[in-house]
Amino acid sequence: MNIRAKECCCKHDKNFYDFTVKSQDGKDKNLSDFKGKVVLVVNTASKCGFTPQYAELETLYKKYNDKGFEILDLPCNQFGGQSPESDAETTSFCQLNYGTTFPQMKKVEVNGTNEIPLYKWLKSKFSFGGFDKSHRIGTILDSRLRETNPDYEKSSDIMWNFTKFLIDREGNVVARFEPTTDMQIVEENIKKFL
Numbered sequence: 001m002n003i004r005a006k007e008c009c010c011k012h013d014k015n016f017y018d019f020t021v022k023s024q025d026g027k028d029k030n031l032s033d034f035k036g037k038v039v040l041v042v043n044t045a046s047k048c049g050f051t052p053q054y055a056e057l058e059t060l061y062k063k064y065n066d067k068g069f070e071i072l073d074l075p076c077n078q079f080g081g082q083s084p085e086s087d088a089e090t091t092s093f094c095q096l097n098y099g100t101t102f103p104q105m106k107k108v109e110v111n112g113t114n115e116i117p118l119y120k121w122l123k124s125k126f127s128f129g130g131f132d133k134s135h136r137i138g139t140i141l142d143s144r145l146r147e148t149n150p151d152y153e154k155s156s157d158i159m160w161n162f163t164k165f166l167i168d169r170e171g172n173v174v175a176r177f178e179p180t181t182d183m184q185i186v187e188e189n190i191k192k193f194l
Helices: 052-066 086-099 117-124 138-148 182-194
Strands: 020-022 028-030 036-044 067-076 164-167 171-178
Touching: 020 117, 036 117, 052 067, 052 086, 052 182, 067 086, 117 171, 164 182, 171 182
Parallel strands: 036 067
Antiparallel strands: 020 028, 036 164, 164 171
16 A cells, blocks of 8 residues: 555654745745645646546545645646646646636646755655555556666655645644555545544
8 A cells, every 4th residue: 555654753843834835826825824724735737647636636625625624736747747838727727627626836846956845845754655556557657667767666756746645733744645546545544634
């Protein structure tokens, strides 16, 4: 199974509320605005084999938002160039095709020299958990990534679009889900922290 959970670090460690991201209008979005909420952080793309997960994310959002659940949608074009359009075009696409109502932030980078500080922190808490090889895309991703780096599984990097991190009501990272993780498993874990 490719879900990982671990105990939170010491009190002096940063938490989710210490970070900001950019909203689509370019303004800072303080993640402290999510205090007391359970948050699913997702790097998304509009032209990916996992893009239909937008519908499942919207279902979760509608089902649990009034119980204190939020989604932090961070589009990213680092994996196969699968989110090439502008921020506004991405949002329009998601609303028209998947009925999304949760807000999208500005496009980000999640790996490399331009990765945003939030992702550096998230990855320091949970390394890559492995792809579910029974998922139709899991073996394809494994094969593709292994060609360029035979030891890719030992990294904490984000390996593909729709990797998810679950944040509890105190701002701690409590789980990482790879894109091949069944969304039912994601939902079960969300419910534990609501």
